[in-house]
């Protein structure tokens with residue numbers, strides 16, 4: 435039994451860092467356990483926040499609602515927009531594109547997923563998958579709405595039991611932190627501004643005892659949440675927890691980001707465009723568009739990256755581009771002694787599938803579930819760390835998939851990704867899908883089978899077979915089913931307001 439330095443009861447929580455991670459964690463802890471805890475958040479105006487991280491995935495809708503945020507207020511305050519998926523341009527071959535659209539595709543059948551039907555239908559039509567022709571994405575409500583710039587928060591396709599749109603948000607990271615700060619303070623979180631210069635540890639246990647600010651203020655606590663971003667001042671600089679490096683699988687280690695003027699129409703999806711080295715994000719907000727290039731410094735200099743980024747943005751830049759260095763990987767233990775790392779301090783997989791804010795959310799939820807109110811118990815810490823590792827590895831594999839299955843070959847960067855050894859778990863998924871069209875996920879996996887199917891197909895891993903159940907339908911039945919689904923989806927999208935109108939209506 436590992437006891438905290440309070441010999442038991444844990445009541446004084448110190449969250450270090452006031453970026454997305456700090457304020458999301460503060461909001462959830464205050465909302466759920468606020469009555470029993472004293473929660474203090476320390477942040478440094480001098481250091482500021484990383485200022486990127488503006489695209490999310492659908493579970494954030496529930497998180498916001500769980501901490502008591504009104505959706506309209508949130509979208510207005512953060513200059514937010516709707517995100518229906520991520521479009522991947524040139525990732526498989528130059529000139530090709532596909533989308534990881536959120537939500538479902540087609541109609542779910544017992545025993546066999548929709549893409550098996552689509553695949554047989556394609557074969558009967560002698561068609562190859564083409565996103566502008568009879569493609570898998572013709573049957574995605576999210577894709578069709580995204581490309582037509584439409585949005586309405588519908589739970590179902592009218593008069594059917596088919597699911598409606600699944601969505602997430604894009605938002606201004608700085609405004610989100612401010613918005614959450616106000617919210618968390620209204621729930622009782624105490625904020626202290628200042629830069630931490632010294633950290634004191636217990637001589638025996640090595641637990642963190644207190645933090646000292648530049649102005650001499652001393653802050654004591656029972657449990658410390660390290661939300662200090664890439665600096666990781668508690669979990670790494672003090673506790674030397676160690677880092678599992680993923681750069682042999684996820685080779686990018688730099689990003690250069692610049693905001694530019696907004697465009698006339700705001701697209702309800704993120705764009706990810708592969709370049710000769712790395713890829714570029716485009717995140718449309720109400721007042722500006724966020725852009726950034728993610729690249730590997732081994733293959734491209736910062737100067738080249740800056741020139742490439744500025745050549746490929748579609749509005750006037752609003753500031754000087756900012757370079758951010760990182761190392762892909764994760765902290766060996768997310769919870770070590772009386773410190774829990776949440777946000778960039780716990781690791782970073784690169785922003786391709788916008789999973790890092792989600793990992794903040796799940797870590798904060800896990801912390802509430804495992805909250806050590808009577809003292810820290812090693813078995814509990816181990817289980818917390820095990821769960822976070824399993825979750826992270828599933829996400830890691832999904833991101834590696836995009837790199838591994840590229841067919842570009844126009845630079846050593848992409849060729850090395852094609853050749854690289856990948857985790858066995860991922861290799862098995864790729865091969866099983868290729869041979870049988872099947873992909874299986876665990877109940878706790880973040881990315882669903884439909885997400886995997888889209889990226890596998892989009893990256894050219896077309897199955898050699900489909901499920902035998904499909905052959906129980908005649909050609910006419912299959913044709914009718916596919917035709918009717920398409921009609922249903924197109925009609926539903928037609929009746930939706932534009933995304934611009936939706937935002938204006940707020």
Ligand SMILES: Cc1cc2nc3c(=O)[nH]c(=O)nc-3n(C[C@H](O)[C@H](O)[C@H](O)COP(=O)(O)OP(=O)(O)OC[C@H]3O[C@@H](n4cnc5c(N)ncnc54)[C@H](O)[C@@H]3O)c2cc1C
Nearest residue numbers: 451452453455483484487630662663689777778785790791
């Ligand atoms: C290039 C890039 C793009 C990204 N894009 C996405 C995306 O699209 N979607 C997504 O989900 N995630 C994305 N992420 C990750 C996302 O940005 C982060 O997960 C998120 O912003 C949380 O950051 P943070 O709060 O951990 O760190 P930060 O925002 O850096 O906050 C750190 C806080 O710690 C404080 N601090 C640090 N040192 C001290 C000190 N000594 N004393 C006092 N305070 C201190 C700082 O002042 C600050 O308040 C991206 C990350 C990068 C690098």
